[in-house]
Amino acid sequence: NAGVTQTPKFQVLKTGQSMTLQCAQDMNHEYMSWYRQDPGMGLRLIHYSVGAGITDQGEVPNGYNVSRSTTEDFPLRLLSAAPSQTSVYFCASSYYPGAYEQYFGPGTRLTVT
Amino acid sequence: TQLLEQSPQFLSIQEGENLTVYCNSSSVFSSLQWYRQEPGEGPVLLVTVVTGGEVKKLKRLTFQFGDARKDSSLHITAAQPGDTGLYLCAGGNDYKLSFGAGTTVTVRA
DSSP states (O other): OOOEEEEOSEEEEOTTOOEEEEEEESSOOSEEEEEEEETTTEEEEEEEEEETTEEEEOSSOTTEEEOOSSSSBOOEEESSOOGGGOEEEEEEEESSSSSSOOEEOOOEEEEEO | OOSSEEEOSEEEEETTOOEEEEEEOSSOOSEEEEEEEOTTSOOEEEEEEOSTTOEEEETTEEEEEOTTSSEEEEEESSOOGGGOEEEEEEEEETTEEEEOOOEEEEEEO
16 A cells, blocks of 8 residues: 655745645545644644545635545645745545544645745 | 644753653643654654543553643653654544644654
8 A cells, every 4th residue: 555645745836826736545544634834833734524525624724725526635726825835735644533543645845935 | 822732842862861742732632642753754653542541652652641631741761763753742632633843852872
């Protein structure tokens, strides 16, 4: 099993550009989530999904969209990139939400200039 | 404002010494998880504790969940350079995990 995969590994955007961060898992997990990690602030939840077709907002959802058309994929879209979105983004999945082990991808380092 | 406060923020010790990392909150959690993250990688789960007062041991690592399920600690005995990393605690309720800011541990050989 590949586990949780994320692409790209690195990305540089100009302010105002849009892009999609890809996330896929092959463990048949129902629950998937996106976090951003900034120095001194730990991981903050952006959006999450408890199954295909169901998504909800986390702690810092503004400026991001998600969709979940399949169990395997959970892409994160930046609508109009801003320098404040410079961060490392992690996708995670688990069998069940909340209290269960989260399996994290390797992350995408995004820089917005 | 961080829902979970971790202390200390940084810890540098000599190989063979012991260390303790603390995770505190004013909120009650149904579970508390500890992760370790190495540079350039995603966090990896070390342990999940779910019962107030619970103590779990994983080789040289001891994890404790407070009686009121608001705080936790991670104790490492005889630390080794391989223990170096960012340690994150995370509290779980409903569908969400809330993370602390992390403790960066450096173990010098």
